[in-house]
Amino acid sequence: MSQAPFLPVLRELACCYQAFERLSGHHIRQVGLTPGQFDVIATLGNTCGMSCRELGERTLITKGTLTGVLDRLVERGLIRRETTPGDRRSLTVTLTDAGRSVFEDVFSPHVAYLEPAFAQLSATELSTIEASLKQLRSVMEQGFGDCCEKLNN
Amino acid sequence: MSQAPFLPVLRELACCYQAFERLSGHHIRQVGLTPGQFDVIATLGNTCGMSCRELGERTLITKGTLTGVLDRLVERGLIRRETTPGDRRSLTVTLTDAGRSVFEDVFSPHVAYLEPAFAQLSATELSTIEASLKQLRSVMEQGFGDCCEKLNN
DNA sequence: TCCTGATTATCCTAGTTAGAACTGTTTATG
């Protein structure tokens, strides 16, 4: 067990992420959105729309899921799917007026809701944490790359 | 935007967790388990069983989900649900012989699979990362507590 | 041009998720 000193780090990562989901999700659901829907609306806010592919990359929602999330947002009249001129494979997703209004009603309040918790951390502490996360992600992504590479050789 | 310097941290946390899920889950699925099932088996390994409540706490799987995960493991003959002497509400979950054998076949190889990625990090770096995660989790859990408290006052 | 290969989005399956409502059991209190 002590031969794998990284296991506690992974466990802590999982706990940490769950704590975030609980904290953030709690507020998001109160305003009638799911975390995924909020993510899409927050990403589309202040843009003039983007393709599903780009939306998937920015929101961290996988392609298969995204279709369903977008379906529900269309049903609720918050977004629109439009054909992209010049590429008939692609769709451009944009906020409707209603969607833009939800964005404005929800995004800033959500940041304000999170604010007090993070006010306890200094700028230095925040950057240490961010650097730690980046480092951790980097080794894991590299590890995943290496393992996929092996499969193709 | 720059008024909320913690947003990049949260984004990085989400990315980091997803990278972990991809890296770890990729291997787990190859051996025919889901991440949740692996989590249960790894937690039960080398123990003499525990209640659903304790299992839920240790694996970070919520109780509602746990029922289904356990159902599938019972179907596959990897675990057993036994009545707990002295408390008829509670069930004790233990690995069957088949389950124990899966544990042995899968746990160490999984740690070995992850090893090379983490070998890049020094012990010092690992503890910095762990401390960062703990700090981040702490402020978020506290934030969640504060917000729930408000609801009751 | 034709054709192969890559890209875009959707569909499908099995499984997981949170949250809330519910049953049965235990414990504490009046």
Next chain:
DNA sequence: CATAAACAGTTCTAACTAGGATAATCAGGA
């Protein structure tokens, strides 16, 4: 001792998840 509160696990619903298969479209090379 009765009963209210707390607790253990299951059930339910709507949604999300990865991964793989599919259909339509686009781009490059023979």
